Amino acid sequence: MALDPADRDPSVDPGTDFYRFANGGWLDRNPIPPGYGAWGSFEELSVRNEAIVHRVVEQAATAPVDEVHRLLGDYYAAGMDTAAIEAAGLDPIRPYLDRIDAVASVDDLYAVLPELHRDGFTLLWGQAVTVDHTDSTANLLWVVPTGLGLPDRDAYVDQSEAAEALRRAYVDHVAAQLVNLGEDPGDAAAHGAAVLELETRLAEPQLKAEEQRDPAATMHRHTLADVDAMAPVLPLRAHLVALGLGDLSVVNVQQPAYVSALADILATTDPDVLRAYARFHVVSSAASTLPEVFDRTDFEFYGRLVGGQQEQKERYKRVLAALGADMGEALGRVYVTETFAPEAKERALAMVEAILAEMRRSLETREWMSDATRTRGLAKLDGVGVKIGYPDEWRDWTGIGIARDSYALNRIRAARFEFEHQRRKLARPVDPAEWEMPPHVVNAYYHPTRNEIVFPAGILQPPMFDAEADDAVNFGGIGTVVAHEITHGFDDQGRQFDADGTLHDWWEPEDGERFTHLADRLAGQFDQYIAVGDVHVNGRLTLGENIADLGGISLACRAHARVGAGSPDIDGLSPAQRFFLANATIWRANVSEELARTLAQVDPHSPRRLRVLGPFSNLDAFQEAWGLPDDAPMMRPWAERIEIW
Numbered sequence: 001m002a003l004d005p006a007d008r009d010p011s012v013d014p015g016t017d018f019y020r021f022a023n024g025g026w027l028d029r030n031p032i033p034p035g036y037g038a039w040g041s042f043e044e045l046s047v048r049n050e051a052i053v054h055r056v057v058e059q060a061a062t063a064p065v066d067e068v069h070r071l072l073g074d075y076y077a078a079g080m081d082t083a084a085i086e087a088a089g090l091d092p093i094r095p096y097l098d099r100i101d102a103v104a105s106v107d108d109l110y111a112v113l114p115e116l117h118r119d120g121f122t123l124l125w126g127q128a129v130t131v132d133h134t135d136s137t138a139n140l141l142w143v144v145p146t147g148l149g150l151p152d153r154d155a156y157v158d159q160s161e162a163a164e165a166l167r168r169a170y171v172d173h174v175a176a177q178l179v180n181l182g183e184d185p186g187d188a189a190a191h192g193a194a195v196l197e198l199e200t201r202l203a204e205p206q207l208k209a210e211e212q213r214d215p216a217a218t219m220h221r222h223t224l225a226d227v228d229a230m231a232p233v234l235p236l237r238a239h240l241v242a243l244g245l246g247d248l249s250v251v252n253v254q255q256p257a258y259v260s261a262l263a264d265i266l267a268t269t270d271p272d273v274l275r276a277y278a279r280f281h282v283v284s285s286a287a288s289t290l291p292e293v294f295d296r297t298d299f300e301f302y303g304r305l306v307g308g309q310q311e312q313k314e315r316y317k318r319v320l321a322a323l324g325a326d327m328g329e330a331l332g333r334v335y336v337t338e339t340f341a342p343e344a345k346e347r348a349l350a351m352v353e354a355i356l357a358e359m360r361r362s363l364e365t366r367e368w369m370s371d372a373t374r375t376r377g378l379a380k381l382d383g384v385g386v387k388i389g390y391p392d393e394w395r396d397w398t399g400i401g402i403a404r405d406s407y408a409l410n411r412i413r414a415a416r417f418e419f420e421h422q423r424r425k426l427a428r429p430v431d432p433a434e435w436e437m438p439p440h441v442v443n444a445y446y447h448p449t450r451n452e453i454v455f456p457a458g459i460l461q462p463p464m465f466d467a468e469a470d471d472a473v474n475f476g477g478i479g480t481v482v483a484h485e486i487t488h489g490f491d492d493q494g495r496q497f498d499a500d501g502t503l504h505d506w507w508e509p510e511d512g513e514r515f516t517h518l519a520d521r522l523a524g525q526f527d528q529y530i531a532v533g534d535v536h537v538n539g540r541l542t543l544g545e546n547i548a549d550l551g552g553i554s555l556a557c558r559a560h561a562r563v564g565a566g567s568p569d570i571d572g573l574s575p576a577q578r579f580f581l582a583n584a585t586i587w588r589a590n591v592s593e594e595l596a597r598t599l600a601q602v603d604p605h606s607p608r609r610l611r612v613l614g615p616f617s618n619l620d621a622f623q624e625a626w627g628l629p630d631d632a633p634m635m636r637p638w639a640e641r642i643e644i645w
């Protein structure tokens with residue numbers, strides 16, 4: 001992909017609003033399509049990847065070439081068979097609803113929960129398996145709060161008008177789904193209000209999203225006997241035993257205050273409200289697989305009001321998304337067979353090597369860092385593992401039980417299969433070959449306890465990465481993404497893990513203080529930005545991502561300056577100018593107000609516009625590339641600029 005002048009807005013001065021200067025033409029030409037809450041480079045690329053898997057899955061539904069194709073084809077065909085879905089009605093979830101209807105006490109509810117959790121209905125709390133922060137070779141079970149119907153804990157306590165409006169709409173939404181289940185409208189309205197009240201009580205003791213970023217605040221390892229002592233009335237231990245998890249020597253209770261409060265909240269709630277809460281959450285999580293009335297009701301709240309979509313996405317897109325969630329590696333496998341060439345992997349690897357070398361120079365040259373911390377930082381960098389494209393070994397789907405009979409049952413079968421997969425991991429050491437993201441997604445990650453960076457094939461595509469394009473475009477695109485992920489190992493959260501991925505402070509105290517001071521200043525910068533309307537960016541929630549964005553653009557810019565030195569101008573633009581244009585291009589997006597509000601509350605990333613304006617305002621190299629004066633509105637005064645990596 002060349003940088004297209006028509007994508008820019010030449011009427012805007014690059015020193016005033018570089019995001020608009022770089023993207024104005026594209027933004028004006030590309031309104032948000034009806035099925036989307038936002039539309040930008042990431043969505044464009046996702047749609048291209050989606051078209052590839054769509055073609056393969058449609059073929060698989062008629063003429064599967066192997067067993068994985070058979071599973072994908074059957075899942076897809078069942079998902080598209082709306083006549084069968086209408087005919088089945090509530091049958092697929094009837095057994096759960098019947099058991100909930102028989103709940104007459106909080107103890108009855110506890111007795112139903114193991115089956116619900118195992119089958120993918122996460123009410124009240126959930127179980128998740130992750131790498132143990134204190135021993136990165138071991139897996140550990142986490143008990144985490146779940147089962148809130150609004151996007152985040154703060155959505156229950158935020159006093160803004162927009163938050164209050166969303167809560168009123170939620171009450172109506174809960175009531176509407178209960179009416180769809182056959183309740184009298186008057187009862188359903190009362191139940192809707194009572195469910196909001198119950199969930200508000202459940203939300204209050206939970207950690208804020210930014211507090212959950214603190215590994216120390218969420219690490220509470222307990223034996224099962226300790227768990228009983230922590231919440232003597234809550235039968236958490238019996239619950240784990242019922243799920244086949246009774247032989248664990250230790251579990252991590254992510255939020256002890258929540259677990260301690262839970263039994264009392266439930267014991268003082270009318271069983272009639274507990275039933276309404278459970279019925280709503282079962283139907284809510286199954287809604288997309290049920291008859292149209294449930295699916296439509298679900299869209300009106302979660303699609304329109306939370307996600308900012310004007311219309312539902314076409315059904316095939318929604319079924320493919322569900323398939324990606326339930327059998328991501330199977331879908332990713334057919335994707336990479338179609339698109340991912342070995343040369344792309346080699347070129348991406350060379351990019352990763354160049355950026356790792358730049359991070360090494362950064363660690364070597366930080367004036368505020370002592371030699372002791374520097375040495376340990378370099379050891380951590382040397383230990384960073386790299387995964388590109390797709391896993392070496394594909395997951396085995398034997399026993400998942402996918403069939404053409406029922407979309408809803410397929411999703412439940414997949415949830416059960418995944419639960420067993422996770423449960424079995426607890427008895428084994430961490431598998432270093434495992435991927436935590438399927439290969440076809442437009443995303444990437446750094447994993448602190450594995451100390452590795454992972455780039456799925458789905459993001460190694462234009463405009464992020466183009467084997468035909470010049471270095472400026474690739475360093476400004478995928479290069480900044482690679483650098484972003486590397487610096488996550490050294491952001492406010494990642495720096496707390498050592499080279500082995502163990503939560504362990506390897507920083508000399510004064511270096512830690514100096515880093516924290518820089519990070520605090522960056523949080524202060526982002527706190528000042530407006531995300532949407534009158535909502536400010538949460539500088540603490542987005543701190544790790546903002547450190548990674550700032551470090552990412554800095555490292556990729558320096559790495560590009562090395563390889564791009566002496567390259568000719570193209571279309572009157574210097575290599576450095578093209579680098580910054582390419583970077584602004586990957587963040588271009590039109591975003592609906594509803595989605596922007598939701599993301600401001602839950603997303604640890606800053607709004608995409610600010611992923612350009614925020615980092616660039618600190619960057620001397622950006623000012624230089626565009627010949628901007630010191631007082632250009634894009635630039636912060638010199639004394640306020642921050643360079644971390």
Ligand SMILES: [Zn+2]
Pocket residue numbers: 484485488545548
């Ligand atoms: Zn990130």
